[in-house]
Amino acid sequence: MNTVLSRANSLFAFSLSVMAALTFGCFITTAFKDRSVPVDIHVSKVMIKNVDDFTGPRERSDLGFVTFDISADLQPIFDWNVKELFLYMSAEYSTKSNALNQVVLWDKIILRGDKTKLNLRDIKSKYFFFDDGNGLRANKNITLTLSWNVVPNAGILPLVVGSGHKSLAFPETYETAKSY
Amino acid sequence: MLSMFKSIPTHMDYKGQKLAEQIFQGVILVSAVIGFIYGLLIQQFGWTVYIMLAGFALSCLLTLPPWPVYRRNPLSWQPPLPETSGENREKPQENLKKKKHK
Numbered sequence: 001m002n003t004v005l006s007r008a009n010s011l012f013a014f015s016l017s018v019m020a021a022l023t024f025g026c027f028i029t030t031a032f033k034d035r036s037v038p039v040d041i042h043v044s045k046v047m048i049k050n051v052d053d054f055t056g057p058r059e060r061s062d063l064g065f066v067t068f069d070i071s072a073d074l075q076p077i078f079d080w081n082v083k084e085l086f087l088y089m090s091a092e093y094s095t096k097s098n099a100l101n102q103v104v105l106w107d108k109i110i111l112r113g114d115k116t117k118l119n120l121r122d123i124k125s126k127y128f129f130f131d132d133g134n135g136l137r138a139n140k141n142i143t144l145t146l147s148w149n150v151v152p153n154a155g156i157l158p159l160v161v162g163s164g165h166k167s168l169a170f171p172e173t174y175e176t177a178k179s180y
Numbered sequence: 181m182l183s184m185f186k187s188i189p190t191h192m193d194y195k196g197q198k199l200a201e202q203i204f205q206g207v208i209l210v211s212a213v214i215g216f217i218y219g220l221l222i223q224q225f226g227w228t229v230y231i232m233l234a235g236f237a238l239s240c241l242l243t244l245p246p247w248p249v250y251r252r253n254p255l256s257w258q259p260p261l262p263e264t265s266g267e268n269r270e271k272p273q274e275n276l277k278k279k280k281h282k
Contacts, residue, residue, distance in 0.1 A: 001197040004190045004244055011204050011243065015236045018212045022232065025216055026225055080223040153225050 027155040030081040039162030042069040062136035064129035086149040095135025196250025204239035211235020
């Protein structure tokens, strides 16, 4: 500690250790929090088509179109350890050929500081709702849930499912070709 | 240029070094505690980091330059020995010469 550099080295190393301890403290204060909030999903329009799926085998597959509303208040999730939320809406169902299918229809990123009260109406799905085959037609039970990934400042990234889901049924017949 | 920086005296005596270490550890720990509590209250980790950085800057200012308060207990060196140092230097050289002849 006789020279400036030696003192500066000592000081800087100590500061970094204290900073690491503070970050751990930040993690500990929020590690066991429940990050689930109630979510309200409402479906306004359901349609199904049978089209060529160019990404899969050369047979026609079912393509679903769902228009939905989401309302949720995500304010309780944000605390000093949350940087952003990655929300996604997924549809889960079972068909004759596959026992469990999960398809992501829509997603959104909410940063800390953005509006946390979600009140979105008439959202069309962002991604194609293709089925592996023809299992969507007349499928009575398709469950839509909103889930999110919590991205923290320090710690684990939990995957939380919102408490609230909506079941819907697809119609029996295909739509004739319409301009979407 | 570098020799000019190296010639600036930055030493502190031992008691001064101990005092400097205690000061910077104290300042940084206190600012860490204040920062943690404030960040927890307003739920923004950014403020915790800012308060820590302020504590770091303050302790740099207090302990890096060799203020006079760190030089209050200088070591009392013995006074230098007079002329006998010339005789001491000759003896080891004689021993070397003898060994080489062998």
